[in-house]
Amino acid sequence: MEKINWGIIGLGNIAHKFAQDLALVKGAELVAVASRSKSKSKEFASKYSVNKAYSSYADLASDSNVQAVYIATPHSFHKEHSILCLKHRKAVLCEKPFAINAKEVDEMIKVAKENNVLLMEALWTYFLPHYTYLLDVVKNQYLGSLLKLKADFGFKATNDLESRFLKKEIGGGSLLDIGIYPVFAALSTLGEPESIKANATFYGTGADAECNMVFNYQNASAILKSTFLKETDSLAIFTFQEGVVQMNTRFHQPTSLTISKNNTTVTEYIPYKGYGYYYEILHFNQLLREDKKESEIMSFQFSKTLIKTLDKLRSLIGLEY
Numbered sequence: 001m002e003k004i005n006w007g008i009i010g011l012g013n014i015a016h017k018f019a020q021d022l023a024l025v026k027g028a029e030l031v032a033v034a035s036r037s038k039s040k041s042k043e044f045a046s047k048y049s050v051n052k053a054y055s056s057y058a059d060l061a062s063d064s065n066v067q068a069v070y071i072a073t074p075h076s077f078h079k080e081h082s083i084l085c086l087k088h089r090k091a092v093l094c095e096k097p098f099a100i101n102a103k104e105v106d107e108m109i110k111v112a113k114e115n116n117v118l119l120m121e122a123l124w125t126y127f128l129p130h131y132t133y134l135l136d137v138v139k140n141q142y143l144g145s146l147l148k149l150k151a152d153f154g155f156k157a158t159n160d161l162e163s164r165f166l167k168k169e170i171g172g173g174s175l176l177d178i179g180i181y182p183v184f185a186a187l188s189t190l191g192e193p194e195s196i197k198a199n200a201t202f203y204g205t206g207a208d209a210e211c212n213m214v215f216n217y218q219n220a221s222a223i224l225k226s227t228f229l230k231e232t233d234s235l236a237i238f239t240f241q242e243g244v245v246q247m248n249t250r251f252h253q254p255t256s257l258t259i260s261k262n263n264t265t266v267t268e269y270i271p272y273k274g275y276g277y278y279y280e281i282l283h284f285n286q287l288l289r290e291d292k293k294e295s296e297i298m299s300f301q302f303s304k305t306l307i308k309t310l311d312k313l314r315s316l317i318g319l320e321y
Contacts (some may be wrong), residue, residue, distance in 0.1 A: 004285050007032040007066040007090070009057050009081050010073035011044045014095065018070055018281075019048045021274035025281050034060035057081055061088040068288060070122070071095055074164055075171030076321070079104040082119065086111045091118035093284050097180055097310065098303050100171045100321045105307045109300050118287055120295045121303045123184060125252045127279035129270045133257065134238065134245055138189050143261060144241025145219065146189055151182035152225040153252060154210075154232030165228055166205045171321060173207035175200070175313060179226030181252040183309055185236050186215050186222035192305060193217055200317035201229075208319055 006022060008015050011033060022030050032052035035041040045053035054060045061069070061084050069085045071078055071094040079099045082092045092112070098105045098121040112119035125131050138146055154174075157165045166172050186193070193215035200211040210229050215222035225232070236251035237244065243261035254272040258265060272278075280298075287295055294300055314320065 002027065002289060004028050004288055005031040005065055005067050007034065007052075007060045007063065007069045008044075009034050009060060009069055009071050009085070010077075010095075011035040011040055012072060015044070015070070015072040016047075017275045018072065018277050019044075021277035022281055023048070024274050024278050025285065028281065028285055032060050032063050032066050057084060061085045061090060066090060068093065068118075068284065075100050075176055076169065079108055082108050083111045086115050086117050086119060089115055089117055091284070091288055093120055093122045093280070096121055096123045097171070097176050098307055100176065102304065102307045102311050105303060109304075112293065116293060118284075118293050119300075120284060120287070120298050121306075122280055123180075123298055123306075124277050124280045125181060125184060126188065126298055127283055128254055128276050129272050129279070130247065130255055130257055130268075133268070133270060134247065135188065137240075137245060138238070141240075143243040143245070146238055146240055147220050148239040149186055149190060149220075149222040149224075149236065150239075151185045151222070151236040151251065152227075152232045153178040153181050153234045153250065154225065154227035154230055155234075156230055157209075157228035161205060166203050166207050168206040168321070172205070173203075173209075173319065174226040174228045175208050175211045175317075175319065176310065177226075178228075179211050179213070179224070179313075180306070180310065182222075182224035182226060182236070183213070183313070184306060185251070186224060187302070187306060187309060189238065190215070190217055190220055190222060192309070193222070196309075196312055196316065198313050198316040200319065202319075206319075208317060211313065211317060213313060 034054035038055035041053040068091040197214040200208045210227040213224040234250040236247040246258040254276040
């Protein structure tokens with residue numbers, strides 16, 4: 001198996017989890033990391049036995065030993081850093097949201113195609129074992145048609161105005177950070193809605209503190225919520241004609257499924273590796289080995305639909321970046 005050499009740009013909390021899961025993947029190695037802080041870069045590299053620690057993203061992008069780059073910087077920098085790597089012919093796995101609006105996503109895809117390089121949005125939930133189980137139930141209608149989805153994601157965020165959660169200028173706010181998961185759940189199971197309703201509350205910074213959403217379909221509906229104001233159950237409850245599948249807390253990460261049918265309730269515990277990032281890495285590596293430039297699962301079209309839906313929601317609640 002050809003070894004794939006990885007780099008990471010942006011060394012926050014999620015990068016640590018990604019690095020640990022990358023170490024579990026056969027035929028993959030983390031060979032370079034980059035942060036704007038030299039000390040942070042060196043510390044991260046030392047922790048994971050990485051040879052190259054850069055304080056310049058451009059230096060990592062131009063490293064000839066790096067084949068794939070994971071972008072884990074704040075939302076507002078995703079386009080810039082992805083394009084930087086794509087122009088250096090590096091395959092890019094960019095953390096969700098792909099960018100902060102549809103225009104930026106279109107630019108990223110355009111550059112990827114111009115340079116004939118693999119690009120994918122890193123929405124890890126799509127590849128998790130419990131979620132692929134649910135998608136199989138939906139696709140094959142084991143419980144009949146899906147009629148309703150209720151999904152939320154919430155936790156009490158910091159009141160620090162310098163926190164990325166509250167900083168509007170870097171794409172902060174509940175919708176793009178965690179609301180993307182309930183929205184993703186609706187789009188991946190029910191498709192694009194016929195109409196959307198939404199309302200929100202805001203921090204003084206202009207970032208949204210909470211967003212309530214309703215997606216209406218011809219024969220179904222989705223009630224969605226994201227909030228930084230309180231801890232919520234963070235469940236995804238899928239109601240079918242003949243039963244209910246509940247993704248237990250927190251539904252966007254590896255978790256159990258509670259399935260109710262014919263007055264019988266069973267909880268399924270589906271095994272997984274690491275934190276769960278393992279599965280999207282495995283998929284991305286396979287795409288690279290097969291010389292593919294786009295994922296058939298997290299496709300460009302799906303990423304475009306996702307960001308356009310988020311743009312629509314921002315328009316409805318009056319949130320502009």
